[in-house]
Amino acid sequence: MPRFLGPSVRVPLAWLGALLAAGTAAQTPAPLEELPRMPSGVPDLTGVWQALGEAHWNIEPHAAMHGTVASLGAQNAVPPGLGVVEGGAIPYRPEAKAQRDANFANRGTLDPEIKCYRPGVPRATYMPYPFQIIQTEGDILIAYEYAGASRTIYMSNHVEAPVDSWMGWSNGRWEGDTLVVEVTGQNGQTWLDRAGNFGSANMRVVERYTPLGPNHLHYEALIEDPTVYTRPWKISLPLYRRIEPGARILEFKCPEFAEALLYDHLRKGASTETD
């Protein structure tokens, strides 16, 4: 297997045509030789990637609407989005739908993102921050800019999640050029977006990362959780490589940005310090 150029090389003109083609024929994998590959021959997904769009506001189709912070006016308003849920609506069980609606009504205080909590999967993928895939000969690391969250994708020695965690436990494998990752062991405290969509600790997510060319991935996540949904359902969206020179994730250590919110009632002299 010849070694192909890494992702840090300049994009040859010939690739631009392939990118345009990929844009018009979504999910049609590009000719294999155009992908950066590992010495073993599998695609090398190493690089900085980001979702574009409005899924982080609400993964279901939604019109533009007021934000939750009136003083921020239009800056805090929710942009409209077509949604990324196949079929449009999440198939909630009735009681779960009620929970989602309650979450939505209180999203201005309950969204774990407000407190800088790790986002879980798949939400980490389409938050408005880049993430970086580090692909080694063995396991794969995904480091997310938001909150410094990360997860290891174990490519061998697959085990059941030993313990629940915010980012879950990821077992990965290759199906052709598609990286398939099964995520379990999430703790049920994360949301799927800013609109209160959610799963429980029983959630099982099967992600598929399929290269459409050197700079685009097709991302799918099949979500199963019989305690919350009536059937498995799927989201899909493209991921884009950040191609600007020197692209990287930077530090977004957000606990300090949530401190005033979380702890100011305990500040010396605070009016509500008896809380």
Add this chain to the structure above:
Amino acid sequence: MLNAKTKRAAATAAVAAAVTSAAAAAGADGRNAFGQPDLQGYWTNNTVVPFERPPELADKPFFTEEEAAEFTRRRLGPQETEPGTAEDVHYQLTDFGLDHSQNGVVPNLRTSLVVDPPNGRLPPLKPEAAEAARRRVEYQREHGFDSAQDRSLAERCIIWSHQIPIIPVGYNSNLQIYQARDYAVIQTEMMPDARIVPLDGRPPLPDAIRQWLGDSRGRYEGDALVIETTNFTGKSNIRGMPPGALLSRDARVTERFERVDDDRLLYRATVEDPFNWAVPWTIEYPLARIEGPMFEYACHEGNYGLANTLSGARAEERAAAEAARKGGGEND
């Protein structure tokens, strides 16, 4: 519950396990498929060797094997306190948590992690830095419990002071190295920020971008990964620095992870910071391969300690105010 003797026997076994559990995927030449020296995997730096050399060992940089064994035995033993004293009432980490003895330590004959200056101790702070540190300690004495922002970066779950350079901590003293074609990543278990190190020779970050863990650039030199880090905030410290002292914005940390064999690395880090010290200083210690995995350390999400600390301080203030009010009443 295990008694102390059983615990120690288990600890000895753990030491052996820690340093012999080879899981290396490297080729016969110790290189990975990218041709890089293979450093990938899980490593521990757990140690009983103190950061600075104890004054009584001033001229003795190395123990003999026997002395090291005795020093390790004493350091791993149960905490000995006199019954009936305040010190005797403490959290027994060996029984209710994780301590060195349960994790196993990496054998090391050195008497300090600091290897330069040759006396094994940090150089003295320059006068201006010492004065700034003194003022910070004084402020902390008065205001250390006023607000979240007055607590340490570690309590606030922003960064811990052992992350760069990497300094052994009391427990979970483990790290993971990932190697991709153009990147290496260093991740410590306690505060698992993925420190992504570009290896492609790109220019450093603009001066305006300052990060808690700085900005790292790396390269391979022979069997070693060499990382240089700058762009610190000027608001963080390194575990082992004098109280109140902070690493300056001009600091530079140069680290070296050198492959010794499949199961051992040698870590060396030099800190240059002309605001604090007239000369650089260097630490060095071995890393031993361990079996993974490392678990998610969600410090901030589980941070009840910070709220409880502040809440406790407010309760003490209310109690003091109440006592003063009553005391004042009695005096009237």
